[in-house]
Amino acid sequence: EPEVTQTPSHQVTQMGQEVILRCVPISNHLYFYWYRQILGQKVEFLVSFYNNEISEKSEIFDDQFSVERPDGSNFTLKIRSTKLEDSAMYFCASSAIGGNTEAFFGQGTRLTVV
Amino acid sequence: AQSVAQPEDQVNVAEGNPLTVKCTYSVSGNPYLFWYVQYPNRGLQFLLKYITGDNLVKGSYGFEAEFNKSQTSFHLKKPSALVSDSALYFCAVRDRGSTLGRLYFGRGTQLTVWP
Numbered sequence: 001e002p003e004v005t006q007t008p009s010h011q012v013t014q015m016g017q018e019v020i021l022r023c024v025p026i027s028n029h030l031y032f033y034w035y036r037q038i039l040g041q042k043v044e045f046l047v048s049f050y051n052n053e054i055s056e057k058s059e060i061f062d063d064q065f066s067v068e069r070p071d072g073s074n075f076t077l078k079i080r081s082t083k084l085e086d087s088a089m090y091f092c093a094s095s096a097i098g099g100n101t102e103a104f105f106g107q108g109t110r111l112t113v114v
Numbered sequence: 115a116q117s118v119a120q121p122e123d124q125v126n127v128a129e130g131n132p133l134t135v136k137c138t139y140s141v142s143g144n145p146y147l148f149w150y151v152q153y154p155n156r157g158l159q160f161l162l163k164y165i166t167g168d169n170l171v172k173g174s175y176g177f178e179a180e181f182n183k184s185q186t187s188f189h190l191k192k193p194s195a196l197v198s199d200s201a202l203y204f205c206a207v208r209d210r211g212s213t214l215g216r217l218y219f220g221r222g223t224q225l226t227v228w229p
Contacts, residue, residue: 004157029203031215043158043204043219056216091157095215099208100165103215105158 002026006092006106011083013113014066021077022111023092030074033093034067047107069105070103082113116141118205119222127195127227135190135223137205145207147188148217152202161203164188175199175200195227 005024013019025032034046048055049067064080075094079086089110093103117140125132139145146165150158162173169181179190190203201222206217 006157032122033215033217035217042221043206043217045216045218048216058216093158099210099215100163101215102148102163103217104148104160104162107155107157 002104004092004094004104005091006109007106008106008109010110011112013111015084015113016081019079019082019111021079021090021092021111023106024073024075024082025092025094026076026096026104027073029069029094029104031055031095031097031103032067032069033095034040034077035091035093035105036088037091037108038088046090048075079111082111083113087111087113116121116145116169116207116209116218118207118218120205120223121201122223123221123224124224127225129197129227129229130194133195133225135205135225136147136205137188137190137220139186139188139205139207141207141209141218144183144210146210147179147181148206148208149173149177149188149190150204150206152204152222154201158204159217161190195225197229200202200225200227 034048037043047057047061050076059075066078087109091108095103119138148163149161164181172178202222204222206218
């Protein structure tokens with residue numbers, strides 16, 4: 001069964017450093033997303049990406065965040081200057097189309113900013 | 115604004131008993147509704163969805179959910195719980211008018227099924 005894969009599974013970084021979280025969505029999917037889950041809180045939407053551009057972003061997705069699909073398979077989330085409050089589980093997801101189709105999620109990257 | 119409420123942080127049931135995990139939502143229009151499950155150290159796995167039609171939808175692993183428009187609820191149910199059902203369950207909604215697919219999640223409900 002096809003799945004979304006994320007690397008690394010866990011990343012520890014110092015405050016102010018840049019991190020790149022990587023995702024390989026399901027190959028025939030067209031919509032890509034990043035969500036995050038701060039420990040003990042709900043899963044929050046960050047950004048959606050379609051046709052090589054951002055479709056929608058939340059208020060969380062400020063200028064320190066960026067996304068890219070550098071080739072035909074990878075989808076990355078970059079955090080330019082990490083803050084302590086960026087510590088969270090970051091989930092990548094993809095869906096074949098939007099609307100009524102379900103999104104498939106990766107196993108997540110646990111980001112710890114120290 | 116769209117919001118999803120899962121009023122119970124924890125649900126505990128004995129194996130073999132029926133289980134219900136509650137979800138209510140507040141959205142404009144008629145949303146698409148989803149349930150996801152998260153096992154330890156795993157990503158979110160899709161369980162089932164309501165799009166239209168029959169209010170009772172069936173999904174993976176014997177789970178089902180009942181859509182109630184008047185109560186704006188979408189409770190997850192299973193007639194006979196298994197210990198292996200123990201996990202974190204998330205209800206999510208998507209605006210029907212949105213083609214972009216943003217999901218709004220509840221806080222999650224930890225289900226524990228004891229032997």
